[in-house]
Amino acid sequence: MIVAKRKPFEEIKELIEGYKKVLVVGCGTCVAVCLAGGEKEVGILADELRLSQKSEKEPAEFGEATVQRQCDREFLSELDDIVPQYEALLSMACGAGIQFLAERFPDTPVFPAVNTTFIGVNQDVGWYEERCKACGNCVLGMTAGICPVTMCAKSLLNGPCGGTNGSSCEVDPNQPCAWHMIYERLARQGRLDKIIEICPANDWRNQKPQTLIQPGYEERYESEK
Template sequence: MIIAERKPFKEIQEMVAPYGNVLIVGCGTCVAVCLAGGEKEVGLLAAQLKLARNLAGQAGRLGEITVERQCDREFIEPLQESAADYEAVISTACGAGVQFLAALLKEKPVFPALNTTFIGVNEAAGHYTERCRSCHQCYLGITGGICPVTMCTKGLLNGPCGGTVAGKCEVDPERPCAWCEIYERLESQGRLGQIEAILPLHPHSRTTSPGTVIHPAYLRRYAAHE
């Protein structure tokens, strides 16, 4: 899922300082799981902003609403009505959600409350680590389920490099060398031969523009827009 962290309170406070009535819109999917932007976090941010505004003697109403997902038009469309009474909106979604909401509420300033960090996993409560760079070309099938693009500090497709020291990375001696792990994983599965395959150049060209994916079943429907 997408992992995000809440921005420092001061930054959020300053962004919405010029506005009286502000609606805080939460997102109930990825950022709710990583405790950054779900219903609970919207409540906390609203409570904090209310207290801070009371302290500063600033008037204005703070609304709270959380939708299932902000990256789906059907969930955010009803927000047009909800946001009508507010001068500005704070979105606690990832960058995608904030942009989708900002595009929907064109006339209204929409501010992000989070810094979107990476695609990762839930190691334990409150502990998240990165796993995927969404690089358009997945190598996990031949690297034993360990991503060289993400887990290798240098993103090497044909490793390990000369900087691996006793299974650790030269960039950070605390960090395991992804390619050593790939070697061990492949060896334990009896398919070490795969490590000899030379991977071709990574198709970086695919990542140079905002990506678009059209499901093959919908090609005819969207062909006119392409």
């Protein structure tokens, strides 16, 4: 899932300073699951904002709305009639959701209330760890299910480097060396020959904004290409 973290309150306050009517928009999918931007967090942020306005002569107003996903236009359309009543929007969705919201309401300033951090896993309530950089060329088959792009500080595809300290990384002794972990697991599975294979460099030109059409749907969108 996509994991996000709420921005510091001071930063959010600064972003929306001067707007008298702000709608806090939550998203009910990834950011809700990682406890950053669901209906509950929308309510909390709106309350915080209201509290901070208490001493103001003309306190700003804050509305709340949470859609199932800000990355689907059908769900965003539920906001069509609400948004015009506000001067600004404060989105708690991931970066994709925030941009899709801003695209739908180009006349209204949209501000982020969360920082989108990574694609990760849920270790326990409120505890998430990064696992994937969405590099577009998965090598997990030859690296024993451990991603060197994400887990190695240098994103090396042929490791380890000279900076490995046994099991930890030279940049941070608390950070395990990804290639050490890969070696260990391949050895355990009796597949150490895999580490000898030279892995060609990823085509990093794929890092431009991408469009993905699933096989089977290609003909459907042929005319739009």
